[in-house]
Amino acid sequence: MIWDWHFAGKILPDLLRGLVVTIEATLLGYVVALILGLVWAILRRSPSRIVNQTVRWVVEFIRSTPLLVQLFFLFFALPSTGLQFSALVTGIIGLGLHYSSYTSEVYRAGIADVPVGQWEAATALNLPRRRVWFGVVLPQAVRKVIPTLANYLIAMFKDSPLLLAITVPEMLHSAYDVGARSLRFLEPMTIVGVLFVIVSVLSSLLLRRLEFRYGNN
Amino acid sequence: MSDVLSSYPLLLRGAWVTIQLTLYGSALALVLAFVFGLVGLARSAWLRAFGRIYVEFFRGTATLVLMYWFFYALPLVGARFTPMFAAVLALGLNVGAYGAEVVRGAVKAVPKEQYEATVALNMRPAQRLRRVLLPQAIALMLPPFGNLLIELMKGSAVVSLISIADLMLRAQQLRQSTGQTTSVFLVILVMYFVIAQVLQLLVRYLERRADIMLGRRPGREARSPLETLGAAK
Amino acid sequence: MATTDSADGAVLPEDGTAGTDGIRFDGVVKRFGDNVVLRELDFSVAPGERVTLIGPSGSGKTTILRLLMTLEKVDEGVIWVNGRSLSHMKRGERLVPADEKHLRRIRSDIGMVFQQFNLFPNMSVLRNITEAPTHVLGLSKDEANERARALLDLVGLADKVDAHPSRLSGGQQQRVAIARALAMQPKILLLDEVTSALDPELVAGVLDVLRDIANETDITMLCVTHEMGFARDVSNRVLMFDQGQIVEEGTPAKIFSEPENQRTQDFLHAVLDQR
Numbered sequence: 001m002i003w004d005w006h007f008a009g010k011i012l013p014d015l016l017r018g019l020v021v022t023i024e025a026t027l028l029g030y031v032v033a034l035i036l037g038l039v040w041a042i043l044r045r046s047p048s049r050i051v052n053q054t055v056r057w058v059v060e061f062i063r064s065t066p067l068l069v070q071l072f073f074l075f076f077a078l079p080s081t082g083l084q085f086s087a088l089v090t091g092i093i094g095l096g097l098h099y100s101s102y103t104s105e106v107y108r109a110g111i112a113d114v115p116v117g118q119w120e121a122a123t124a125l126n127l128p129r130r131r132v133w134f135g136v137v138l139p140q141a142v143r144k145v146i147p148t149l150a151n152y153l154i155a156m157f158k159d160s161p162l163l164l165a166i167t168v169p170e171m172l173h174s175a176y177d178v179g180a181r182s183l184r185f186l187e188p189m190t191i192v193g194v195l196f197v198i199v200s201v202l203s204s205l206l207l208r209r210l211e212f213r214y215g216n217n
Numbered sequence: 218m219s220d221v222l223s224s225y226p227l228l229l230r231g232a233w234v235t236i237q238l239t240l241y242g243s244a245l246a247l248v249l250a251f252v253f254g255l256v257g258l259a260r261s262a263w264l265r266a267f268g269r270i271y272v273e274f275f276r277g278t279a280t281l282v283l284m285y286w287f288f289y290a291l292p293l294v295g296a297r298f299t300p301m302f303a304a305v306l307a308l309g310l311n312v313g314a315y316g317a318e319v320v321r322g323a324v325k326a327v328p329k330e331q332y333e334a335t336v337a338l339n340m341r342p343a344q345r346l347r348r349v350l351l352p353q354a355i356a357l358m359l360p361p362f363g364n365l366l367i368e369l370m371k372g373s374a375v376v377s378l379i380s381i382a383d384l385m386l387r388a389q390q391l392r393q394s395t396g397q398t399t400s401v402f403l404v405i406l407v408m409y410f411v412i413a414q415v416l417q418l419l420v421r422y423l424e425r426r427a428d429i430m431l432g433r434r435p436g437r438e439a440r441s442p443l444e445t446l447g448a449a450k
Numbered sequence: 451m452a453t454t455d456s457a458d459g460a461v462l463p464e465d466g467t468a469g470t471d472g473i474r475f476d477g478v479v480k481r482f483g484d485n486v487v488l489r490e491l492d493f494s495v496a497p498g499e500r501v502t503l504i505g506p507s508g509s510g511k512t513t514i515l516r517l518l519m520t521l522e523k524v525d526e527g528v529i530w531v532n533g534r535s536l537s538h539m540k541r542g543e544r545l546v547p548a549d550e551k552h553l554r555r556i557r558s559d560i561g562m563v564f565q566q567f568n569l570f571p572n573m574s575v576l577r578n579i580t581e582a583p584t585h586v587l588g589l590s591k592d593e594a595n596e597r598a599r600a601l602l603d604l605v606g607l608a609d610k611v612d613a614h615p616s617r618l619s620g621g622q623q624q625r626v627a628i629a630r631a632l633a634m635q636p637k638i639l640l641l642d643e644v645t646s647a648l649d650p651e652l653v654a655g656v657l658d659v660l661r662d663i664a665n666e667t668d669i670t671m672l673c674v675t676h677e678m679g680f681a682r683d684v685s686n687r688v689l690m691f692d693q694g695q696i697v698e699e700g701t702p703a704k705i706f707s708e709p710e711n712q713r714t715q716d717f718l719h720a721v722l723d724q725r
Contacts, residue, residue, distance in 0.1 A: 196279055204277070
């Protein structure tokens with residue numbers, strides 16, 4: 001057998017350390033994407049044509065260009081502006097920024113789905129703009145799009161290996177390191193691959209259960 | 218910036234590699250999408266389960282991880298792929314799994330009444346699919362396929378990590394030789410953006426053709442009133 | 451006749467046939483979930499007969515047509531079409547559940563026109579009509595085209611040969627649908643509320659076509675309709691349905707003028723009063 005179980009067991013701790021970084025990067029990046037995406041979505045509804053068109057094209061630009069390029073851009077370009085971030089933080093910003101372009105579309109669809117009557121009723125009650133948004137519209141809009149948003153968490157998890165290119169010690173990076181050191185790539189790569197699939201498939205199943213519960217609202 | 222712009226032949230060569238990867242990758246993805254999409258609609262539960270495994274597995278992998286596995290791990294069990302082959306395979310398998318769900322969903326979305334009409338005309342199951350259901354399903358598939366095409370193009374940038382000389386890698390080379398980081402990356406971001414917009418136009422063109430085929434839009438068969446008057450039967 | 455018990459308890463003649471031509475429903479039960487739509491239904495239709503099914507919605511009329519067209523399966527009982535069972539077939543000495551090939555053989559005698567026309571939007575009018583004859587009956591392109599043009603003539607749409615279905619009015623689309631069904635030369639034609647989705651002024655055109663078909667061919671016709679005038683003109687027999695059973699049957703003259711059953715009277719009152 002080409003596969004060495006003993007070796008596989010030995011390297012598992014290293015790989016799991018990488019997994020922790022992967023999860024860290026994914027979750028924090030996701031939070032950034034959720035918040036930033038909402039900002040984009042709200043700005044898109046601004047009455048000022050300059051604002052909403054600028055946001056529209058910025059978001060489109062981010063959405064149409066590769067995440068890897070954006071990560072490199074941030075990694076190499078940010079320091080020259082004086083901001084010194086660690087590789088991990090840069091990675092989180094990169095993931096968050098890229099995925100905010102997706103979440104903003106999701107929010108927009110959810111907001112558009114809120115019946116016009118809700119807006120009108122809120123305005124008729126003379127609620128201030130902020131209350132209309134945060135008290136009436138957003139709660140309804142967001143609830144409807146929770147399953148789609150959750151999907152992007154899984155997608156982001158699968159994009160996290162890209163962070164290795166900017167030296168973040170996430171899971172695939174650990175696998176490569178282990179492989180390069182020992183010249184045995186089969187076990188680390190396969191374990192990492194399998195771990196990815198397991199986490200993704202489990203999350204998808206969980207997501208489907210979530211969809212079921214929120215779908216019947 | 219002028220350094221960067223004068224190196225445009227290098228970048229164009231990189232862009233061409235990116236476009237090739239996109240073309241080959243999407244060709245493979247399209248084939249896999251239809252094969253496994255239709256398998257997912259099969260009568261046999263075994264066949265459907267088999268298709269389900271492919272879809273769930275490759276939807277759950279990351280292209281980069283898959284590519285690394287093909288490139289680094291597979292040689293150790295005997296199969297040696299060129300970087301290009303590993304890249305196209307990884308891209309195609311991954312996006313093809315998403316495509317399979319699109320195909321399956323689109324065929325199921327064709328109104329049930331169309332299916333019933335084919336039963337009433339005593340068509341065989343393969344005929345129902347080929348002559349009536351798939352043509353209508355294709356119109357439903359195009360928008361999601363368009364998105365997947367762009368995703369694939371973006372995904373191709375990871376091939377630079379296994380040293381394939383695509384646009385991303387050329388950018389790295391240029392960065393190292395000119396030291397002009399910001400300009401280099403801005404230029405290639407714009408180039409990727411342009412490629413994406415061109416792909417979008419292509420997809421929108423195909424969507425229009427599908428609409429014409431389904432009669433939702435006047436096409437060549439629309440005749441002017443004079444023509445209709447002149448056509449005596 | 452010696453009989454055998456089939457797997458689901460229906461009793462079938464030993465040679466696997468019903469011996470008669472035409473349609474026969476034998477103790478048919480059909481449920482959708484908890485809802486029993488057809489209860490122990492027994493009736494027959496002789497070849498060449500014109501039968502109209504009337505009754506309130508949910509009484510099971512459309513289900514009967516859908517069962518015949520093999521779009522649904524019976525839960526209990528047997529349906530015979532020209533001597534063959536829709537649910538079972540004979541394999542050597544045994545009776546086994548019908549397979550697709552057996553169903554296709556039976557389906558080749560039956561055609562159906564739907565309430566929503568269901569024309570194929572990815573084909574022209576001509577192709578809609580020639581598609582099945584070409585690929586199912588194996589006609590050559592020329593033969594299929596000839597047949598299609600003749601049928602379009604019959605339904606009064608000879609000039610719409612290359613048109614796209616979406617460009618036609620509802621009435622025209624339904625007439626194309628009738629031509630499409632007839633192109634397969636079925637022995638039995640099922641008509642499921644074929645004018646109910648049409649604007650009132652387009653209804654007459656379609657009914658005229660159906661009247662022509664009734665007069666000029668001896669095709670068996672089974673119609674579900676609310677068009678009582680048409681039913682009276684064309685039918686040999688009218689069956690009044692309620693809650694999955696036949697409550698009354700007879701000639702049109704009798705049913706429409708002197709209905710005996712209270713349900714029939716109530717129904718006819720309600721329907722005819724709306725006009």
